Amino acid sequence: MNICKTVLSVALASVLVTSQAHAETSVGAYVNYDGWSTGTIDSFNTDTARQAATINVFSTFDYNWWGHLRYQSGNIVSRGATPLITWMPYKRDRPDANILEEIIDGKHDGYVYAWLDGFKYWLSTYPTHEQPKIALRFAHEFNGTWYPWGDKPDALKAAWRHLHSMFVRKGVSHAVDWVWNANNVDVDSYNDITRYYPGDDVVDWLSIDGYNWGSNYSFSSWKSFDETFSQQYVKMVENYPGKPIMLAEVSSAEPHDLPSASKGQDGDDSDALESKELWISDMMDRIKTTYPAIKSIVWFNTNKELDWALNLEGNTGLTAYNNAVSDSYFAGTLDVSIPTDTASEEEKPQLAGRAASNEVPEARQGDNAVTAYAMAMAKKPQVVGIAKLAKEAMGIRKMNKNVLRSWRLESILPKEVDENRQ
Numbered sequence: 518m519n520i521c522k523t524v525l526s527v528a529l530a531s532v533l534v535t536s537q538a539h540a541e542t543s544v545g546a547y548v549n550y551d552g553w554s555t556g557t558i559d560s561f562n563t564d565t566a567r568q569a570a571t572i573n574v575f576s577t578f579d580y581n582w583w584g585h586l587r588y589q590s591g592n593i594v595s596r597g598a599t600p601l602i603t604w605m606p607y608k609r610d611r612p613d614a615n616i617l618e619e620i621i622d623g624k625h626d627g628y629v630y631a632w633l634d635g636f637k638y639w640l641s642t643y644p645t646h647e648q649p650k651i652a653l654r655f656a657h658e659f660n661g662t663w664y665p666w667g668d669k670p671d672a673l674k675a676a677w678r679h680l681h682s683m684f685v686r687k688g689v690s691h692a693v694d695w696v697w698n699a700n701n702v703d704v705d706s707y708n709d710i711t712r713y714y715p716g717d718d719v720v721d722w723l724s725i726d727g728y729n730w731g732s733n734y735s736f737s738s739w740k741s742f743d744e745t746f747s748q749q750y751v752k753m754v755e756n757y758p759g760k761p762i763m764l765a766e767v768s769s770a771e772p773h774d775l776p777s778a779s780k781g782q783d784g785d786d787s788d789a790l791e792s793k794e795l796w797i798s799d800m801m802d803r804i805k806t807t808y809p810a811i812k813s814i815v816w817f818n819t820n821k822e823l824d825w826a827l828n829l830e831g832n833t834g835l836t837a838y839n840n841a842v843s844d845s846y847f848a849g850t851l852d853v854s855i856p857t858d859t860a861s862e863e864e865k866p867q868l869a870g871r872a873a874s875n876e877v878p879e880a881r882q883g884d885n886a887v888t889a890y891a892m893a894m895a896k897k898p899q900v901v902g903i904a905k906l907a908k909e910a911m912g913i914r915k916m917n918k919n920v921l922r923s924w925r926l927e928s929i930l931p932k933e934v935d936e937n938r939q
Contacts, residue, residue, distance in 0.1 A: 542814065544570060546571075551576075552574045558593065561818060577606075583638070599650060606620060617672040653694070660705045662913075681719040699753075701748070702727075720757075722760065722762070723810075724813075725763075727746050729770055731771075739788040739791045742803050746808075747900045748906060762810045768816060771823070772791045793832075794836060794837040807898045813849075
């Protein structure tokens with residue numbers, strides 16, 4: 518027992534020293550117009566103290582690569598950033614369709630292969646040594662009920678592995694990081710995000726979406742960064758140590774935001790004396806000191822149902838953000854290195870077969886997994902805010918379905934942006 522403790526302590530000390538000396542946490546954003554305009558990307562980069570390493574865009578199964586995403590991704594790459602493509606299994610003309618089951622049945626194989634042909638050709642337009650990568654966030658916020666793909670863990674896993682196998686067969690998996698994304702609060706039937714995990718072999722990043730909604734809903738109140746993220750973060754590092762974590766959507770309401778009945782907001786202005794500046798300062802400090810697995814931060818920089826942005830009309834928080842990201846700790850890119858198991862030369866021929874299987878393999882254990890687990894357990898936040906998140910989950914469950922869908926889905930695919938995609 519003493520020998521085991523000594524070995525673990527030595528490994529842990531080495532990892533923690535290395536992680537502090539070579540920080541790899543990057544910053545990025547979702548900006549208006551989903552990458553169709555370089556102007557909004559340039560504006561964000563001009564106003565912030567560190568250029569965005571990642572730009573998030575939302576896309577559905579209505580849109581392909583060559584006719585749509587090549588333009589958006591090309592704009593993002595031209596600004597030195599990695600496209601984070603939020604790929605939603607959704608079609609506007611069939612908003613309630615179970616696209617996950619259709620993917621499993623192969624009904625969208627033609628669309629996906631055409632998407633991949635366009636992606637592969639787009640890659641070839643860049644010099645070999647300069648070909649970009651993308652991060653693909655498929656079926657995000659799966660543990661919610663506001664999207665038609667939510668609350669379907671078995672279908673999510675099978676559809677994920679089906680798609681991943683297609684990327685492998687097309688020979689483009691080297692250019693894609695797969696991002697598994699949970700909402701910060703469980704609003705599904707399972708209350709267990711591990712039910713949705715498709716397997717270590719087909720996931721590159723873990724990620725969380727979380728917002729401080731302030732007091733704008735009757736079921737919400739001002740939450741600190743820890744109250745917003747600690748619960749889901751700890752679940753992730755305990756179950757999947759060694760995987761980098763992305764905050765794929767993060768923001769805070771403004772204290773001056775007032776509840777809007779037209780947007781389904783039935784709260785009050787009891788958060789009027791809070792501070793978005795202080796919220797952001799605390800967030801960045803907590804990430805640096807207590808959340809070592811967070812390697813990417815993607816700010817939701819738009820004013821939709823609330824004023825989430827940093828640098829648009831009426832926003833605050835930019836000074837705190839700039840002060841924080843000036844620290845070299847936040848100078849990373851999406852190319853991170855976290856201790857994890859890798860396939861041996863003997864195992865590599867089996868990878869394509871494993872990717873084509875819909876069965877989730879058991880986690881592999883090894884020295885690197887032990888080291889990663891030690892790192893995750895040694896520096897992690899205390900879980901707080903459980904009661905607040907439970908109240909939010911209960912309130913969201915009671916929301917009218919149409920209001921809820923408008924609140925979450927239509928706010929990220931506004932009509933005016935959608936028309937630009939035709």
